[in-house]
Amino acid sequence: QMQLVQSGAEVKKPGASVKVSCKASGYTFSSYDINWVRQATGQGLEWMGWMNPNSGNTGYAQKFQGRVTMTRNTSISTAYMELSSLRSEDTAVYFCARVEDGSGYPVDYWGQGTLVTVSS
Amino acid sequence: SYELTQPLSMSVALGQTARLTCGGNNLGSKDVHWYQQKPGQAPVLVIYRDDKRPSGIPERFSASSWGYTATLTISGAQAGDEADYYCQVWDSSIAVFGGGTKLTVL
Numbered sequence: 723q724m725q726l727v728q729s730g731a732e733v734k735k736p737g738a739s740v741k742v743s744c745k746a747s748g749y750t751f752s753s754y755d756i757n758w759v760r761q762a763t764g765q766g767l768e769w770m771g772w773m774n775p776n777s778g779n780t781g782y783a784q785k786f787q788g789r790v791t792m793t794r795n796t797s798i799s800t801a802y803m804e805l806s807s808l809r810s811e812d813t814a815v816y817f818c819a820r821v822e823d824g825s826g827y828p829v830d831y832w833g834q835g836t837l838v839t840v841s842s
Numbered sequence: 843s844y845e846l847t848q849p850l851s852m853s854v855a856l857g858q859t860a861r862l863t864c865g866g867n868n869l870g871s872k873d874v875h876w877y878q879q880k881p882g883q884a885p886v887l888v889i890y891r892d893d894k895r896p897s898g899i900p901e902r903f904s905a906s907s908w909g910y911t912a913t914l915t916i917s918g919a920q921a922g923d924e925a926d927y928y929c930q931v932w933d934s935s936i937a938v939f940g941g942g943t944k945l946t947v948l
Contacts, residue, residue, distance in 0.1 A: 757937065759937075759939075766926075766928065766939060766940070766941045766942040767877075767879075767885065767928055767930075767939040767942070768939070769936070769937040769938070769939060772935075772937075781935050781936070783936065784843075817884055817885075825932070826872070826873040826891070826931075826932050827890075828873075828875035828887050828890040828891070828930070829875070829877070829885070829887060829930075830887055830890075830896070832884035832885055832886075833884065834884060835884055
């Protein structure tokens, strides 16, 4: 069945980078965009950006421009989100999320989430 | 930038009807999606494109959108419906989430 399986929890120091993976199975990886959404403890959902696995095209929220990079390896149906220059405020659960390519579609599947903790 | 406004919290008596609102400029012209999130879990899509229910979502979940407000209605609320609910739209290829409403079932 359809699954998005994310990599495990990470602990990073301020200023470091983190790279989270999201392995897709049960569907054609290139047919759906992968979005990344994060959630700090007790807070709401915050959209970070999207990537089209077919073209590699990306779109990032202005807040993360210059700090986030979304990539993919189509041979293993895996998407990646790398966030650099980490600060304590980046401590959150990061979700990958599948969205049908096109206009106005919802997130229909979510990964299980990856906790990233930024602490000195 | 586009914003969606949701009440922080609301409560509903067991078996009664809960109406959760989501406000945004000219919201009726956009497709509104609703997600349910329980503690420690990923969100789950409960309504898409204003009023459509994904397979597996109970019929007691319904929604509408008009003008500046979208409304998620939970009829006959059950204890298992206690969760955070988020509305979401796309605005110029940017996903926008509301701040979420914590629903308590009494």
